Amino acid sequence: MCILTTKRKPRADMNTLLTLFFVVMFEITTLMATAQTHTLGLIAQPQYDSLLYASGFRLTGRTVESLLGPKVSNAEFQAHVKSLHQLKCNVYVCNVLFPGSIKIAGPDVDQHEVLSYLEAVLVRAQHAGIKNLTLGSGGARRLPPGYDATIAKTRFIELSKQMAALAKKYAVTIILENLNSTETNFINTLRDATDIVKRVDHPNFRLNADIYHMLKERELPEAIENAKGLIVYCEIAESQKRSLPGVHGEDFRPYFAALKNIGYEGPIMIEGNVDNLTKDAPIAFRYLQSQLREVWEKK
Incomplete structure (x- = not known):
């Protein structure tokens, strides 16, 4: 009897361990799914890549001028492209599409200049x-x-339709920002920007809902x-x-609730003051995750 009992006990212990293992894994998986409601990013220079990743961010961004623009030589551009593959955070977006010297609205728009500049940027964007x-x-x-x-507005919409068609050619999306x-x-x-995007009515011309500008x-x-x-x-x-x-503890939950109501599942990117990034980046990640979790878990 002692021998039989000795043989059976490890099986019972193994079953208990397996049960505990699956319970723990389920809880961890649930926690991870809850914690990572949305992919978060922070737009900053590439030297901060490791800091951003360690803070929890997985996306970042650059300006068009610094990565894709005509002031970047071909040699510099190729070096930039190579460096993109070494980053821990994916470069999700390039912003400030046009410099102030190229007018896209108003009486001084040179359509040929706008579209020529845009195509040069799109060629590089596709390559990168x-x-x-x-x-x-x-x-x-x-x-x-x-x-x-x-x-x-009428003229901008017409120009945007042409920009959208050009973007489609290179499998890039132009994203209008309020x-x-x-x-x-x-x-x-955002309402103004939404109306324009609806009138352009093209899958390669979409919206960035900038909550900072909405607050302002x-x-x-x-x-x-x-x-x-x-x-x-x-x-x-x-x-x-x-x-x-x-940093100042502002409440974004009403805006997150609106995102939840429309079934939004896309990323949320921080574009802000990076003077104290070493201290502020980890705080920002935890703060956003906390408010996002609170909104998404609320029934």
Whole structure:
């Protein structure tokens, strides 16, 4: 009897261990799924890549001028492309598509110049594997005093349709960004940007819902719900000094709730003040994750 008991006990212990193992794995998997509600990114220079990754971020971004623009020589561009493959954080987007010297809205738009510049950037974007280009470019779209905003909008929509067709050729998406009125005087709200994207009506011309700019313009979260199905990604920063989330403790949950209501599953990117990035990046990641979890877990 003693021998039989001795033989059976390890089996019982093994079954218990297996049960505990699966319970623990289930809890870990559930925790990870909850914790990683959305992929988070932070736009910063490549020297901060390891810091961003260690903080929890998996995406980053660059400016078009620094990576894809004509001021970058071919040799420099090839070196940049090679370095992209060595980064821990994926370069999800390049922003500031047009420099202020190339007008895309108003009376001084040179359509040939705009499309020629854009195609040169798109060629490089395709080669570098950059899928998203953000059309903020406050200087490029700023209207002169007294210029008719309705005319500007109509002409911008027509130009955007041509830009979208060109982007499709290179499998790139142009993403229109709402900018607050301290940065430009054209397309200052998400509602304005949404209306333009709807009128352009092209899969390669979509939206960046920038919550920082919404906060600056006191735009309500409901504007996000009006943009359902059009938002490729969101950007965020605190309205006070454009600091990283958590520095001043601003509440983004009403905007996250609007994203939840439309079934948004895309990334959320921080574009803000990086002067104290070593200290602020880990805080920002934890702060955003906490508010996102709270919203997504709420029934």
